[in-house]
Amino acid sequence: MSSSQTWRVAVIGAGTISQRVHIPVFQKQPETTVVAVCDVNQARARAIAEETGVANVYGDYEKMLTEQQPNIVVVATPNVFHKPMATAALEAGAHVLCEKPVALTYADAQAMFATAAAHDRVLTVGTHFRFTAPMQAAKVHAVNGYFGRIYAARTVWQRRNGIPGYGSWFTNQDLAGGGALLDIGVHTLDRALYIMDYPKPKRVTGVMFAEFGPRGRGLGGWGADIFQPSANARFDVDDLAWAQVVFEDGVVLQFQVAWAANYPETFVTELFGTEGGARIGGWDSVDLYSMLNGMEVKTETQLPAQKGGSYDQLIANFVRRLNGDEKADIVTPQQALVHVQIVDAITRSAVEGREIVL
Numbered sequence: 001m002s003s004s005q006t007w008r009v010a011v012i013g014a015g016t017i018s019q020r021v022h023i024p025v026f027q028k029q030p031e032t033t034v035v036a037v038c039d040v041n042q043a044r045a046r047a048i049a050e051e052t053g054v055a056n057v058y059g060d061y062e063k064m065l066t067e068q069q070p071n072i073v074v075v076a077t078p079n080v081f082h083k084p085m086a087t088a089a090l091e092a093g094a095h096v097l098c099e100k101p102v103a104l105t106y107a108d109a110q111a112m113f114a115t116a117a118a119h120d121r122v123l124t125v126g127t128h129f130r131f132t133a134p135m136q137a138a139k140v141h142a143v144n145g146y147f148g149r150i151y152a153a154r155t156v157w158q159r160r161n162g163i164p165g166y167g168s169w170f171t172n173q174d175l176a177g178g179g180a181l182l183d184i185g186v187h188t189l190d191r192a193l194y195i196m197d198y199p200k201p202k203r204v205t206g207v208m209f210a211e212f213g214p215r216g217r218g219l220g221g222w223g224a225d226i227f228q229p230s231a232n233a234r235f236d237v238d239d240l241a242w243a244q245v246v247f248e249d250g251v252v253l254q255f256q257v258a259w260a261a262n263y264p265e266t267f268v269t270e271l272f273g274t275e276g277g278a279r280i281g282g283w284d285s286v287d288l289y290s291m292l293n294g295m296e297v298k299t300e301t302q303l304p305a306q307k308g309g310s311y312d313q314l315i316a317n318f319v320r321r322l323n324g325d326e327k328a329d330i331v332t333p334q335q336a337l338v339h340v341q342i343v344d345a346i347t348r349s350a351v352e353g354r355e356i357v358l
């Protein structure tokens with residue numbers, strides 16, 4: 001691949017994330033051109049194409065792949081479609097940025113990454129929170145040995161009122177494959193595991209609840225198809241999941257996500273290391289804790305300014321990787337597989353009421 005190549009990007013799914021993120025961010029990259037957008041809702045695809053200046057609109061992604069021959073495809077549709085769409089794009093010879101969760105099950109994710117490997121294509125996932133300023137700062141502290149050995153961590157994203165698209169695909173098990181656990185769980189896992197260098201999960205115990213959604217409570221503001229609770233609105237996914245994951249080397253991770261809860265909004269990842277600890281806030285803080293001259297100290301990190309948002313960096317890194325930079329930080333197959341493996345095990349543990357040994 002040559003670094004002067006212009007990458008032809010096609011986007012499947014003209015929803016909220018494509019409109020706000022994928023199309024504008026790919027359009028900002030000097031080496032990519034968004035050539036087409038596809039959505040079963042063609043009126044929406046046309047409106048977004050007009051707004052962003054994308055030349056071609058499709059209702060059928062297979063036709064788009066055949067006619068446009070894109071070399072990058074973005075999959076940003078309801079979760080259940082990620083596997084068939086990403087697989088078709090890889091088989092058509094494109095590299096793929098697939099929205100999270102990459103797949104609904106570990107087996108599906110394994111099959112997708114096998115397809116990517118068989119076609120020598122890059123398949124990566126939109127878990128972009130690792131590129132926020134606090135995560136990047138915490139990673140620098142970790143790489144430089146501040147924490148010593150991280151033996152325990154807790155990673156939490158609990159919203160006060162944040163159920164997306166009530167009654168839309170987001171809250172429909174058949175289309176979403178799950179609720180808070182799949183939707184924000186993979187981001188929450190990546191925040192901790194990225195710093196911990198992705199240890200291998202061994203044992204998982206989890207529980208799941210749906211206490212707000214079924215009563216039409218805790219509704220948030222994301223999702224194109226939001227409508228008011230009605231007799232027809234369907235909510236058959238989880239809205240809270242907690243778990244404990246023990247890794248191969250005995251390291252433990254506690255995990256809590258909720259779309260809605262009677263508790264203040266909490267977005268934090270806490271690290272417990274032999275030499276230092278940290279409290280990584282969601283957006284703007286990394287507080288460090290250690291001993292100095294026999295005394296307990298707390299250090300506040302002054303976060304370096306970042307160029308662009310976390311998604312800008314995810315996409316820029318993806319393009320750099322495609323241009324041959326092996327050091328460009330992308331969500332690797334092994335990392336994306338671990339997200340789904342843990343989510344899968346939490347679901348099984350919750351349903352079967354037992355610890356899952358991987």
Ligand SMILES: NC(=O)c1ccc[n+]([C@@H]2O[C@H](COP(=O)([O-])OP(=O)(O)OC[C@H]3O[C@@H](n4cnc5c(N)ncnc54)[C@H](O)[C@@H]3O)[C@@H](O)[C@H]2O)c1
Binds near residue numbers: 017076
């Ligand atoms: N990385 C992130 O932080 C982040 C944030 C939001 C959403 N997402 C993910 O992005 C994906 C899309 O979410 P959204 O918020 O944009 O949803 P959305 O409901 O706004 O948009 C989804 C779009 O997909 C279209 N679609 C459905 N079936 C289709 C098909 N067969 N072919 C073509 N288009 C089809 C719908 O018509 C809709 O326009 C989801 O997987 C979601 O989890 C990721």
